[in-house]
Amino acid sequence: MATHLEKPYVKPAVRPPRELVKSTGFLLKRLGMAIKERTFDVFEAEGANPYQHGVLCTLDESPRETQATIADALGYDRSWLVGLLDELEEQGLIERKPDPADRRRNVVTLKPEGKQRLLELRDLSKTVEDEFLAPLDKAERQQLHGLLLKLAQHHDPRYKQSNGSK
Numbered sequence: 001m002a003t004h005l006e007k008p009y010v011k012p013a014v015r016p017p018r019e020l021v022k023s024t025g026f027l028l029k030r031l032g033m034a035i036k037e038r039t040f041d042v043f044e045a046e047g048a049n050p051y052q053h054g055v056l057c058t059l060d061e062s063p064r065e066t067q068a069t070i071a072d073a074l075g076y077d078r079s080w081l082v083g084l085l086d087e088l089e090e091q092g093l094i095e096r097k098p099d100p101a102d103r104r105r106n107v108v109t110l111k112p113e114g115k116q117r118l119l120e121l122r123d124l125s126k127t128v129e130d131e132f133l134a135p136l137d138k139a140e141r142q143q144l145h146g147l148l149l150k151l152a153q154h155h156d157p158r159y160k161q162s163n164g165s166k
Contacts, residue, residue, distance in 0.1 A: 039128050048121055051076070051084055052093075056118040059094065059110035066105045067096075073158065093117050 020026040043049050054074045071078040088094045093114035099105040152159040
């Protein structure tokens with residue numbers, strides 16, 4: 001029987017190999033996985049997911065989009081996006097209608113309820129980001145963002161159109 005003087009066993013932290021800690025790519029992968037996991041946990045606790053946030057952001061910036069342009073802008077598989085749009089439509093956040101210029105395509109628009117949900121998801125996203133980047137001061141966060149944007153612009157042409165302003 002444990003007494004109040006005994007401390008529970010805490011497994012010691014096992015460090016990764018120094019070679020990997022020295023690797024920027026390794027750190028980017030590990031941190032990317034960590035923030036992705038944290039983001040999904042927070043969003044799922046609120047009945048959402050980060051992919052929905054991406055779609056709603058896209059529609060907020062460009063109110064009338066086709067399913068294909070949304071998928072291409074976000075790097076989502078076009079067939080997978082259909083299921084995501086189905087969820088958002090069932091929740092009353094978006095509306096899909098045939099494109100008058102080409103009835104084979106659907107135009108997707110953000111409904112007022114979607115705009116409200118976007119505000120909530122932005123708050124969630126900001127909370128996760130603020131918690132994750134807590135060890136960095138404002139200047140360091142801006143520097144990190146600038147460097148990541150520079151890499152994104154080099155490796156993905158979609159980011160060349162963006163100045164990355166928040």
